[in-house]
Amino acid sequence: MNRKNILVIDDEREICEALKDTLEFETDEEFVVDYAITAEEAFRKIDENNHDAIYVDIKLSGAASGIDIIKYIQEMTASPPVFVISAIPEKGMEELLREEGIKGFIKGYFEKTDSMATKEIIQKTRELMTK
Secondary structure, X not given: OXXXXXXXXXXXXXXXXXXXXXXXXXXXXXXXXXXXXXXXXXXXXXXXXXXOEEEEEOOOOOOOOHHHHHHHHHOOOOOOOEEEEEOOOOOOHHHHHHHOOOOEEEEOOOOOOXXXXXXXXXXXXXXXXXX
């Protein structure tokens, strides 16, 4: 099986770990997930690894925002598809980010204990990866 490498960027470790657990263990390791909880760590991992997709939270704590990271990724020669994860997306943000080349959105707060959300995130990830 050709496993897909995904990077999750979110300043909440629990969200990163929940997405990692869901995408790796609930799909028989169809996906390999790494994560970064700071922008500095995210920039380093983006530069060091070849990802098939990157999930970015827009509202990160620290100097760089998710928008800064998205712009950095889009400047890469072979930029991977970028998906936005956001608990509370701001009005109009989805259209604005689509203009920046965002592939899709995962909306809402994700907890690995929510089986419906687990199925939805797996389905959404598969759909977005094939677009």
